[in-house]
Amino acid sequence: MLRPEFFTGGNMKKRMICFAFCSLAALTACGGGKKNEISGQKNAGAGDALVRQSPTRFPQDEKIDQILSEAHELFNSRSEKAEIGPAEALLDKHINDTRVKIKLAEYYLAVGKAAKSEKLLEETIQAGKTDYLGWAYRILGEVCLKKETFKKAEEYFLLSLDQSGIQDLEEMSVLSALVELYAKTDRMNEAKNTLQKVNDLSDNSERALNNLERAHKALSLKKG
Numbered sequence: 001m002l003r004p005e006f007f008t009g010g011n012m013k014k015r016m017i018c019f020a021f022c023s024l025a026a027l028t029a030c031g032g033g034k035k036n037e038i039s040g041q042k043n044a045g046a047g048d049a050l051v052r053q054s055p056t057r058f059p060q061d062e063k064i065d066q067i068l069s070e071a072h073e074l075f076n077s078r079s080e081k082a083e084i085g086p087a088e089a090l091l092d093k094h095i096n097d098t099r100v101k102i103k104l105a106e107y108y109l110a111v112g113k114a115a116k117s118e119k120l121l122e123e124t125i126q127a128g129k130t131d132y133l134g135w136a137y138r139i140l141g142e143v144c145l146k147k148e149t150f151k152k153a154e155e156y157f158l159l160s161l162d163q164s165g166i167q168d169l170e171e172m173s174v175l176s177a178l179v180e181l182y183a184k185t186d187r188m189n190e191a192k193n194t195l196q197k198v199n200d201l202s203d204n205s206e207r208a209l210n211n212l213e214r215a216h217k218a219l220s221l222k223k224g
Contacts (some may be wrong), residue, residue, distance in 0.1 A: 052128050064097050073086060075107055082111055099132050109146065118143045134163030138174050150185050157181070169208060172201045175210040180218035191219060 035097070071087040078085035084107045091104045101120050106115035121140040125133065141156035160174045175198045182191035198215045202208045 002182070017152075051063040062173055064094065064099055067091070067094055068099065071103065071107075074112075083208075084108070084111055091164075098127075098132050098136075100123060102132055102136050102139060109139060109143055111185055114143050114146055131165075134160045134166050134170060137163070138177070139176070140169070145181055150181055151179055168201045168203065169205065169211075171214060172198055172211040175201070176218075179215040183222040184220045188222070191222075195219060 033065040045138070067090065071090050074085060074087035075088065078087070084104075088104065091100050091107075091129060094100045095104065096139070101124050101136075105117040105124075108114070118140065121136050121143065124130065124136045125140070130136070137156045137160035141160060142155045144153035146157060157174050157178050161171065175194050178197065179191050179194045182188070182194060195215050198212060202212055
């Protein structure tokens with residue numbers, strides 16, 4: 001606070017200018033503070049959105065990452081293509097983890113063991129909310145697509161898309177499966193519209209290109 005004697009004496013004009021400048025600086029600082037506060041709120045919102053887009057991470061997740069990576073290598077190097085091989089034994093040791101359970105279900109589906117895959121996925125979904133529910137619904141949709149129970153397959157694919165925080169590549173996987181489903185059920189307009197969505201999401205990664213190939217193949221086979 002400025003003292004009364006500040007405004008007395010021969011330098012009053014200079015002091016008044018100084019006072020005005022200080023007041024303006026203080027006002028600007030207050031306004032800047034508010035602006036930063038609002039910006040902070042926006043950043044918090046963006047951060048919150050990122051949290052929703054990617055599952056919550058815990059210390060044990062790094063261990064599970066390693067297990068899934070090892071299982072992937074084992075599965076791809078197996079000699080008997082009709083079996084999961086050593087990857088099954090590795091994953092079965094950690095079957096209480098949600099990601100492990102869904103990945104094992106995915107492997108079961110890949111080797112034609114749809115019933116085992118379906119059982120694991122239903123257990124995952126019945127267990128309640130999980131960050132990986134969209135993934136579980138997608139694989140369950142693939143199980144139904146393989147069994148040609150198309151109505152249930154579409155239901156599960158749409159449930160997968162409805163999950164918050166779905167990543168673009170995961171969305172592409174669901175949409176490419178829907179292209180195949182629509183083509184197999186003679187819903188060609190929906191198949192073509194969905195294919196366009198797949199194209200729009202492509203980032204030229206290996207998984208994206210695999211999804212594109214699947215979607216285009218489903219349509220070309222129908223046309224043929």
